[in-house]
Amino acid sequence: MAVGVQQLAAALLFIFGGVLSFPVGQEMKDTSTCGYESCHATKSNMLNVHLVPHTHDDVGWLKTVDQYFYGDRNDIQHAGVQYILDSVVDQLLKNPDRRFIYVETAFFYRWWKQQSSSMQQTVKQLVNEGRLEFVNGGWCMSDEATTHYSAVIDQMTMGLRFLNETFGHCGRPRVAWHIDPFGHAREHASMFAQMGYDGFFFGRLDYQDRARRMMDKEQELLWRASDSLTPPMADLFTGILPNGYNPPEGFCWDQSCDDPPIRDDPDLEDYNVNDVVLRFLTIAADQARVYKTNHIIMTMGSDFQYENANLWYKNLDKLIHYVNAQQANGSNVNVLYSTPSCYLQELHRANSTWALKRDDFFPYADDAHDFWTGYFTSRPALKRYERISNSNLQTCNQLEVLVGPTSRKGPFGTGDSQTMRKAMAVAQHHDAVSGTEKQHVANDYARRLANGWQHCQVLVSNSLASLSGSSAERIYCDNLNISVCPLTESSKKFSVNVYNPLARPVSWPVRLPVNGKAYMVADANGKSVDSQVVPVSRATQGVRKKRGFAVNELVFQVQAPPLGYTTYSVSLLEDGPPPASTGHRAPTVIQNKYLQVTFDPDTGLLSSLNNLETKQSISLTQNFYWYNASDGNNSESNQPSGAYIFRPNSSTPFIISKTAKTEIIQNSVVQEVRQWFAPWVSQVVRLYADSRALELEWTVGPVPIDDSLGKEVITRLDTSIKTSEIFYTDSNGREVLQRKKDFRPTWHLRQSEPIAGNYYPINSRAFIKDDVDQLTVVTDRSQGGGSIHNGSLEIMLHRRLLYDDVRGVGEPLNETSDIFPEGLVVRGRLLLSLDRPSTAADTHRPLAQEVVLQPLLTFTDGELDPSSQLEFSGLQAALPPAVHLLTLSQWDEDLVLLRLEHQFQSWESKINSKPVTVNMQKLFSSLDVLGMSELNLSANQWKDEMKRFDWTPQKEERPLLKTFEDPSMWEVTLRPMEIRTFLLRVSLRSASD
Ligand SMILES: *[C@@H]1O[C@H](CO)[C@@H](O)[C@H](O)[C@H]1NC(C)=O
Numbered sequence: 001m002a003v004g005v006q007q008l009a010a011a012l013l014f015i016f017g018g019v020l021s022f023p024v025g026q027e028m029k030d031t032s033t034c035g036y037e038s039c040h041a042t043k044s045n046m047l048n049v050h051l052v053p054h055t056h057d058d059v060g061w062l063k064t065v066d067q068y069f070y071g072d073r074n075d076i077q078h079a080g081v082q083y084i085l086d087s088v089v090d091q092l093l094k095n096p097d098r099r100f101i102y103v104e105t106a107f108f109y110r111w112w113k114q115q116s117s118s119m120q121q122t123v124k125q126l127v128n129e130g131r132l133e134f135v136n137g138g139w140c141m142s143d144e145a146t147t148h149y150s151a152v153i154d155q156m157t158m159g160l161r162f163l164n165e166t167f168g169h170c171g172r173p174r175v176a177w178h179i180d181p182f183g184h185a186r187e188h189a190s191m192f193a194q195m196g197y198d199g200f201f202f203g204r205l206d207y208q209d210r211a212r213r214m215m216d217k218e219q220e221l222l223w224r225a226s227d228s229l230t231p232p233m234a235d236l237f238t239g240i241l242p243n244g245y246n247p248p249e250g251f252c253w254d255q256s257c258d259d260p261p262i263r264d265d266p267d268l269e270d271y272n273v274n275d276v277v278l279r280f281l282t283i284a285a286d287q288a289r290v291y292k293t294n295h296i297i298m299t300m301g302s303d304f305q306y307e308n309a310n311l312w313y314k315n316l317d318k319l320i321h322y323v324n325a326q327q328a329n330g331s332n333v334n335v336l337y338s339t340p341s342c343y344l345q346e347l348h349r350a351n352s353t354w355a356l357k358r359d360d361f362f363p364y365a366d367d368a369h370d371f372w373t374g375y376f377t378s379r380p381a382l383k384r385y386e387r388i389s390n391s392n393l394q395t396c397n398q399l400e401v402l403v404g405p406t407s408r409k410g411p412f413g414t415g416d417s418q419t420m421r422k423a424m425a426v427a428q429h430h431d432a433v434s435g436t437e438k439q440h441v442a443n444d445y446a447r448r449l450a451n452g453w454q455h456c457q458v459l460v461s462n463s464l465a466s467l468s469g470s471s472a473e474r475i476y477c478d479n480l481n482i483s484v485c486p487l488t489e490s491s492k493k494f495s496v497n498v499y500n501p502l503a504r505p506v507s508w509p510v511r512l513p514v515n516g517k518a519y520m521v522a523d524a525n526g527k528s529v530d531s532q533v534v535p536v537s538r539a540t541q542g543v544r545k546k547r548g549f550a551v552n553e554l555v556f557q558v559q560a561p562p563l564g565y566t567t568y569s570v571s572l573l574e575d576g577p578p579p580a581s582t583g584h585r586a587p588t589v590i591q592n593k594y595l596q597v598t599f600d601p602d603t604g605l606l607s608s609l610n611n612l613e614t615k616q617s618i619s620l621t622q623n624f625y626w627y628n629a630s631d632g633n634n635s636e637s638n639q640p641s642g643a644y645i646f647r648p649n650s651s652t653p654f655i656i657s658k659t660a661k662t663e664i665i666q667n668s669v670v671q672e673v674r675q676w677f678a679p680w681v682s683q684v685v686r687l688y689a690d691s692r693a694l695e696l697e698w699t700v701g702p703v704p705i706d707d708s709l710g711k712e713v714i715t716r717l718d719t720s721i722k723t724s725e726i727f728y729t730d731s732n733g734r735e736v737l738q739r740k741k742d743f744r745p746t747w748h749l750r751q752s753e754p755i756a757g758n759y760y761p762i763n764s765r766a767f768i769k770d771d772v773d774q775l776t777v778v779t780d781r782s783q784g785g786g787s788i789h790n791g792s793l794e795i796m797l798h799r800r801l802l803y804d805d806v807r808g809v810g811e812p813l814n815e816t817s818d819i820f821p822e823g824l825v826v827r828g829r830l831l832l833s834l835d836r837p838s839t840a841a842d843t844h845r846p847l848a849q850e851v852v853l854q855p856l857l858t859f860t861d862g863e864l865d866p867s868s869q870l871e872f873s874g875l876q877a878a879l880p881p882a883v884h885l886l887t888l889s890q891w892d893e894d895l896v897l898l899r900l901e902h903q904f905q906s907w908e909s910k911i912n913s914k915p916v917t918v919n920m921q922k923l924f925s926s927l928d929v930l931g932m933s934e935l936n937l938s939a940n941q942w943k944d945e946m947k948r949f950d951w952t953p954q955k956e957e958r959p960l961l962k963t964f965e966d967p968s969m970w971e972v973t974l975r976p977m978e979i980r981t982f983l984l985r986v987s988l989r990s991a992s993d
């Protein structure tokens with residue numbers, strides 16, 4: 001039940017005797033006729049052709065986002081968004097019939113800031129009259145294969161909030177518009193439905209899928225995007241555009257196109273009106289044959305078009321005029337300026353029934369040997385950096401709320417979360433985290449994230465100073481993954497603050513680069529904690545190069561409270577050389593109380609995995625391989641592998657080494673087998689004493705190319721699990737989808753790429769299972785993977801390619817950097833857990849969450865301030881295991897945005913797939929919740945005002961109507977996979993409370 005704003009306000013007045021006036025004011029009803037009311041009339045007895053003038057403005061691709069905005073570096077690509085918006089506004093004013101849609105708020109925001117107030121007024125009027133309409137409206141048009149839902153929701157919220165605050169309800173987009181992303185995720189559709197969109201349009205889907213849908217008139221459909229949420233919560237009407245997002249052939253009138261203009265003066269040469277009209281009527285008739293209603297849509301625009309909008313509009317005005325003039329001669333085609341929402345409204349009015357879709361649109365192929373499954377892994381280092389940045393941003397957001405204004409202005413200066421939020425939003429673009437941009441643009445995204453993190457660090461330092469009462473300098477070590485941290489390398493006494501952004505306590509292994517041989521580690525109560533020192537591996541020394549000089553790593557387990565921190569102090573006990581190596585003998589077994597892992601003594605490879613609690617045992621071999629990337633010289637197709645496309649030139653990957661040289665380290669905290677496969681491939685198989693998961697820390701690179709062969713490096717797990725061509729992958733880190741080899745649920749697949757055509761995006765986990773065993777692999781970033789053989793799961797880790805794949809980026813994916821001129825080295829982790837299928841989610845859901853939102857470590861040198869507060873939790877109690885605190889961030893001076901999420905699918909867990917109730921007033925320890933209002937998922941509409949078109953599926957399956965009343969005002973019930981979004985009015989509790 002959505003607590004109505006008015007009801008709530010009334011109730012609050014009742015509860016608090018009129019002291020509070022929450023929520024904030026509702027929009028004034030004005031006389032504007034934006035949205036569906038501003039659509040041009042159509043003719044019910046004719047074929048109505050909706051012309052949608054639009055531009056597709058990538059938030060970075062061949063140029064950086066700011067180069068695109070200004071029109072800088074036109075030598076790379078002629079594109080300048082500021083001129084597009086200038087020119088479009090100008091042209092819209094010339095004729096009130098004209099329409100334009102704008103999509104990417106990252107650009108619109110940049111432009112808006114630079115306009116005079118009179119220009120801003122003019123634009124507001126265009127928006128209020130529906131002549132300029134926002135669609136999609138997120139900061140960017142996110143990638144769907146490699147993004148995590150948490151970051152997507154954040155970037156959508158940021159863009160839509162700007163539109164609402166600038167334009168009010170006329171700025172609220174009614175349709176989602178993902179015309180360019182390279183395949184479409186079910187979770188994206190689910191999110192868009194929960195954000196209140198009435199419909200969704202996109203341009204790219206598998207060419208066989210499209211052909212089948214054209215034949216059956218199923219290019220417009222109803223996507224049921226969740227198997228857990230009650231319909232129509234996650235139902236989204238979805239339309240596939242006829243020409244990708246381009247105009248029909250022969251009708252491109254941008255300055256970047258060469259099609260003939262309409263030459264309509266009979267006194268001049270080359271009069272072509274009859275020819276243009278005839279060609280147009282033919283195209284319209286052809287298009288109408290493959291769509292269901294007497295309305296069709298044509299996207300009139302493309303990448304960075306409308307810089308000189310006069311060219312487009314002058315010709316479109318004429319086209320409309322001359323085509324409609326034929327109605328007098330019996331033509332039944334009616335052309336009009338339109339927008340996607342106006343088109344959608346007509347489809348809704350048609351009151352038809354629509355094919356129901358339950359799976360997703362991956363993988364995407366635009367031809368038999370052109371599978372866009374490479375970008376699932378492209379630029380693995382950027383993909384990981386983006387994921388860590390999300391974790392750090394959530395910590396930054398939370399501390400800003402928990403501490404209040406002193407977090408932004410405090411002993412360490414002025415900090416903010418906004419810079420990082422914008423950097424993250426830009427990084428969600430479909431050529432950003434996807435890895436399909438030019439190298440200099442990838443560098444720009446990374447630089448923005450680093451800069452955002454600098455701003456957040458000040459905020460975090462201020463916050464920790466405020467919460468702990470100690471202004472000691474906080475030191476950040478962002479390179480702990482390669483054992484670099486100048487403070488811990490040299491200090492004899494320091495402390496570690498561990499902040500846990502999850503709403504439940506977490507036990508987490510910490511590894512710190514040190515040079516001593518023995519340390520005393522004490523927790524916040526002064527109790528000594530088991531710690532061990534292990535030598536830094538040669539692989540790590542190789543990656544870190546001259547950036548650090550630690551010979552050892554200090555390893556211990558920390559326990560951090562929910563949404564809070566604890567502090568550990570570390571002091572050197574014994575200096576001296578590293579501990580003697582524990583030996584190079586072939587290991588056979590490592591184990592803790594949960595897992596036993598065996599190795600083949602002859603090969604050094606993993607050989608089995610046993611869960612000691614459930615008494616499960618599987619054989620498990622794991623190794624590294626590479627596919628030889630196609631160079632395009634091939635009789636079947638000249639498609640090479642590149643940033644987008646994965647095309648191995650053989651289905652059999654090369655094994656990097658049949659055996660691994662191994663070294664074993666075993667102590668009371670951790671056991672690890674260090675495997676060395678080649679100068680460029682190594683791995684640590686690691687089992688911490690307290691972990692239910694086996695960690696595989698892989699290090700790959702520089703991928704050799706001296707043989708002139710591009711390489712796509714995978715790891716493959718071959719098990720005794722009896723799968724029958726089926727495996728599972730997550731969608732944007734949330735719901736899990738079943739995948740079947742050489743099969744698509746909605747059409748009869750002719751498989752033409754046995755490997756690339758069976759790759760799917762893995763955002764946070766993949767698994768294989770049979771009746772008794774489930775092996776789940778949790779990843780630390782988005783990667784591509786597949787199950788090519790029964791019982792087997794492979795994950796692509798790194799790619800180094802020598803040819804461009806002719807999709808526009810114009811560079812081979814061949815990453816180097818200043819530190820790695822010989823080729824990028826990438827390190828990451830896979831976490832393996834072996835469970836019974838019926839309880840596996842109880843393990844992998846929290847495990848994946850711990851990888852997505854990882855504890856943040858900060859360090860202070862020297863003795864701890866004895867009066868400081870060593871432990872803090874922002875919660876009164878941990879949230880139940882099914883509930884994830886997805887968002888806690890400052891909205892404005894007084895209000896806080898909170899999202900609570902049920903993180904289990906309805907079928908997944910006996911214990912956790914049940915509704916859970918949370919009491920909002922018993923949530924926070926340092927905040928009083930004074931009022932709350934519920935919003936849609938993107939926080940740009942009050943929940944009780946959210947009203948979407950309803951659509952009828954072809955075969956109506958009656959949804960189970962479950963009514964659910966929240967038991968009380970402050971109690972919020974979450975059902976499986978539900979996310980609920982609130983604005984809270986809070987006040988900080990004073991320390992004396
Ligand atoms: C839509 O169609 C259904 C039957 O399929 C009919 O009952 C209903 O009245 C129609 N609604 C409108 C607005 O035409």
Ligand SMILES: *[C@@H]1O[C@H](CO)[C@@H](O)[C@H](O)[C@H]1NC(C)=O
Nearest residue numbers: 025164165168939940941942
């Ligand atoms: C939308 O913005 C208006 C101001 O333009 C504000 O009053 C309203 O509360 C906002 N709506 C939401 C849902 O935040």
Ligand SMILES: [Zn+2]
Nearest residue numbers: 056058180430
């Ligand atoms: Zn694009």
